[in-house]
Every structure is written in C-alpha cells, then in structure tokens.
Amino acid sequence: LGVVPPCINVTGVTAYLNLPAVRKALHIAEEATAWEICSALPYKTIYATMYDTYKSILTQYRGLVYNGDTDMACNFLGDEWFIESLNLKQKTDRAPWKLGDQIAGFVKEFEGLSLVTVKGSGHMVPQERPAQALKMITSFLQNKP
Amino acid sequence: AYAPDEVTNLPGLKTQPTFRHYSGYLNASGEDRLHYWFVESENDPANDPVVLWMNGGPGCSSMDGMLSELGPFHVNNDGQSLYMNEFSWNKVANVIFLEAPAGVGYSYNPSKEYATDDDKVSMGNYLALQSFFKKFPEYASNEFYVTGESYGGIYVPTLSLRILQGNATINMKGFAVGNGITNFTTNSDSLVYFAYYHGLIGLNLWKGLNDKCCDGTYCVFTESTDTGCLTLVRETLNIVYNIGLNTYSLYLDCYNGPSSVKSPLLTRYQFDMQHALGHLPTQPPKYYQPMSAILSKSK
Numbered sequence: 001l002g003v004v005p006p007c008i009n010v011t012g013v014t015a016y017l018n019l020p021a022v023r024k025a026l027h028i029a030e031e032a033t034a035w036e037i038c039s040a041l042p043y044k045t046i047y048a049t050m051y052d053t054y055k056s057i058l059t060q061y062r063g064l065v066y067n068g069d070t071d072m073a074c075n076f077l078g079d080e081w082f083i084e085s086l087n088l089k090q091k092t093d094r095a096p097w098k099l100g101d102q103i104a105g106f107v108k109e110f111e112g113l114s115l116v117t118v119k120g121s122g123h124m125v126p127q128e129r130p131a132q133a134l135k136m137i138t139s140f141l142q143n144k145p
Numbered sequence: 146a147y148a149p150d151e152v153t154n155l156p157g158l159k160t161q162p163t164f165r166h167y168s169g170y171l172n173a174s175g176e177d178r179l180h181y182w183f184v185e186s187e188n189d190p191a192n193d194p195v196v197l198w199m200n201g202g203p204g205c206s207s208m209d210g211m212l213s214e215l216g217p218f219h220v221n222n223d224g225q226s227l228y229m230n231e232f233s234w235n236k237v238a239n240v241i242f243l244e245a246p247a248g249v250g251y252s253y254n255p256s257k258e259y260a261t262d263d264d265k266v267s268m269g270n271y272l273a274l275q276s277f278f279k280k281f282p283e284y285a286s287n288e289f290y291v292t293g294e295s296y297g298g299i300y301v302p303t304l305s306l307r308i309l310q311g312n313a314t315i316n317m318k319g320f321a322v323g324n325g326i327t328n329f330t331t332n333s334d335s336l337v338y339f340a341y342y343h344g345l346i347g348l349n350l351w352k353g354l355n356d357k358c359c360d361g362t363y364c365v366f367t368e369s370t371d372t373g374c375l376t377l378v379r380e381t382l383n384i385v386y387n388i389g390l391n392t393y394s395l396y397l398d399c400y401n402g403p404s405s406v407k408s409p410l411l412t413r414y415q416f417d418m419q420h421a422l423g424h425l426p427t428q429p430p431k432y433y434q435p436m437s438a439i440l441s442k443s444k
Contacts, residue, residue, distance in 0.1 A: 126234070133234075
C-alpha cells in the first residue's frame with residue numbers, strides 16, 4: 001500500500017520514476033515494484049528518544065541539527081528542547097545567520113554541535129530554502145561557523 | 146568505481162551532466178537489496194566529502210530528496226523532463242541517496258519480507274554502506290557524513306552509532322539531521338506551544354491547557370493522565386493536523402487538502418493578497434495577477 005504524505009505534490013516525481021526508460025537507465029531490478037514516495041511497511045519504532053545515541057556519537061563526531069521553522073511535523077522548538085537537554089557546553093549565544101544580507105535563520109553553537117533554524121522553511125529545507133540549505137551544509141562540511 | 150552502475154544517459158535531461166553518477170543496488174541484511182543513486186561532486190570528487198542522505202517516514206524514499214530537495218536533478222511538473230538544481234549539495238560533496246529499508250521505493254526483498262524496526266534498519270544501512278565502499282573503494286578515505294530528514298532523526302544517529310562501534314574503516318566526521326524526530330514526547334508537547342504562538346489556537350484553549358496540564362512551572366501535555374488535559378490537547382492537535390493546514394509547512398497551501406476545507410475560491414496566496422491589498426480599489430484580478438508572475442522570479 002502506498003502512503004502519500006498529506007499536502008505534498010509528488011505526481012511529477014512518481015510519474016518520472018515509473019517511466020520504463022528511467023527504470024532502465026537507473027538499472028532498476030525487475031523485482032522492484034512500481035515506485036511510490038512512501039510505503040506502508042510493517043515498521044516497529046524502538047526508540048522514543050535519541051538522547052543516549054546522541055550522547056555516544058557526539059563523543060566522536062560533529063553534529064548539525066537544523067529545522068525549517070514553519071514545520072509542524074517535527075517543529076523547531078521540540079528539537080531545540082532536545083539539544084538543550086543534552087547539556088552540551090555552549091560556545092555562542094543564539095544569533096541570526098545570513099545568506100548575503102538576508103537573515104536566513106538562527107544558530108546556536110555548542111561544543112561539537114550546531115543547532116540551526118532556517119527561517120520560513122517547512123519540513124523539506126533543501127526544497128523550500130535551497131540556497132540557504134546549500135550554504136548551511138557547506139559551512140558544516142567545511143567546519144566553518 | 147563500479148562501472149556497470151554508471152548512468153550514462155538519464156532520460157528527460159537536455160544535456161547530460163559533467164559529473165558522473167551511478168545507480169544500482171547494495172547488499173544489506175539477508176536478501177535485502179537496497180537501491181542507491183550516487184552523484185559525484187561537481188567540484189573535486191577525489192577530495193570532497195562523501196555525504197549519505199536518507200529521507201524518513203519511516204518508509205519514505207530518498208528519491209524525493211534527490212529529485213525535489215538537495216539532488217542535482219529536479220523533475221518538472223510534466224513528470225517527464227528534468228532541470229538542474231543550481232543549489233544541489235553535490236556542488237560541494239559526493240552524495241549517496243539510499244532507499245531504505247527494503248520495500249521502500251525501488252528497494253526490495255525477493256521473499257517480500259518487509260517487517261522491520263529501528264535496529265534492523267540501522268544494521269541494514271551499515272551493511273549497505275560497506276557494500277557501497279566495496280563498489281567505490283576510491284572513496285573509502287574521503288571524509289564521510291551521515292545526513293537525513295524527518296524520521297531520519299532516528300536513522301542518522303543509529304547508523305552513526307553503528308559506524309562508531311563497528312570495525313568497518315569509514316572516515317566518518319559528522320552527521321546532520323534536518324527537521325528530524327529526536328524525542329517523540331517533546332516533539333508533540335512543543336507543538337502545543339508552537340500552535341499557540343503561531344495563533345492557531347486562541348487564549349481560551351491556551352488558558353485551559355495551562356490550567357489542566359501545567360503546575361505553574363512545568364507542563365505535561367501529550368502524556369498527561371488528566372482526561373480534561375488530554376481532551377484539550379486532542380483539540381489542539383486536531384487543529385494542527387486535521388483542518389487542512391499544511392502540517393509540513395504552515396504557510397504553504399495544502400496540495401490535495403481535505404475536501405472539507407478545500408477553498409472553492411482562493412489559494413492561500415490569493416487569500417493573503419486579498420487581505421493585504423483589500424484596502425485598494427477593487428480590481429483584484431489585475432492587482433495580484435502581475436504580482437504572482439513577479440513572485441515566481443523573485444528570490
């Protein structure tokens with residue numbers, strides 16, 4: 001059973017990925033069913049929180065947690081509460097970050113983790129704020145502020 | 146690179162891209178075959194980082210990430226042609242789009258065994274990653290990052306932990322989670338504040354929530370045992386999820402929204418323009434038609 005997330009227009013992507021020529025070009029196996037954006041798998045959620053997991057991986061890896069701030073599926077406030085609950089050592093106060101002269105959101109730096117919002121974006125930040133998303137991920141990959 | 150997986154002629158593109166890209170299958174747990182689409186960096190593939198991207202769900206495909214979010218190829222509304230995304234993340238990185246678990250998108254299991262859970266998924270992704278580096282050994286020493294969105298808030302940290310604790314030599318440096326689930330309870334409790342401070346619920350309901358769910362310093366909403374509180378919380382979440390708002394993006398229209406609230410007259414944009422321009426002499430169609438044309442070009 002396909003499951004289409006509410007409010008999202010996926011007709012173009014679904015049509016394209018089910019074109020025989022596209023399946024051939026992408027070397028898709030005969031056994032693979034028709035493409036759907038989401039599939040209702042029998043899935044069991046084990047973790048109610050990622051607290052312990054974050055605590056472990058932040059001992060070794062840098063983290064970036066970002067939120068488009070108009071999303072209500074995973075809203076920015078909940079993730080902010082979560083990161084604050086980790087009690088990481090704070091490096092900077094929460095402050096605006098910019099793309100060019102425009103404020104693109106807010107950022108608060110902790111030791112080993114950046115908490116970022118992307119202003120005016122919803123759940124799919126690279127789709128709704130592509131230029132800001134590219135700047136953000138570039139800074140993160142290059143370990144720049 | 147694993148040459149048989151190279152995509153040499155992607156349908157729908159006027160000109161093929163200058164960077165190389167590959168699409169095929171990676172081995173994972175048991176018989177699972179996970180589809181991947183790997184695009185090399187437009188910049189300096191040999192030295193740029195390798196980024197794994199995973200959309201969430203659970204059960205949603207990372208092809209949406211490729212074709213409508215951070216990937217280089219975006220699909221036009223005709224469902225046939227593509228245009229290049231000038232803000233693709235492969236401007237600065239080599240990006241793997243992984244469809245996981247089996248049963249999602251093009252990924253499959255020959256025996257159709259699709260029941261799974263958080264831990265099985267992270268193990269499957271860890272094995273798929275090793276299968277990827279077997280196909281592309283030249284990338285094994287590049288810096289590596291795990292990234293994802295939504296339920297990827299579970300996928301990314303659990304895979305990162307396996308990499309940290311496992312013995313596969315992966316040059317992992319970091320992870321990124323976008324609009325990710327981090328804690329289910331705080332995710333829904335914070336939504337109550339979000340709803341009030343964005344004007345989705347009024348003062349009466351807010352006061353009721355404070356009275357019934359809070360003790361003056363601390364509020365328990367979704368896990369409250371007080372039936373009065375839960376009734377108000379349910380009313381609040383009903384407004385957020387069930388009256389036709391775009392849950393994923395408050396200020397965007399809800400494509401195919403619930404018929405009960407489908408506006409027979411106006412899109413959100415037209416509705417807002419009518420409010421913003423309502424004080425002007427009434428020739429509305431002329432006023433906001435040109436605006437919409439300009440808007441599509443403005444940044």
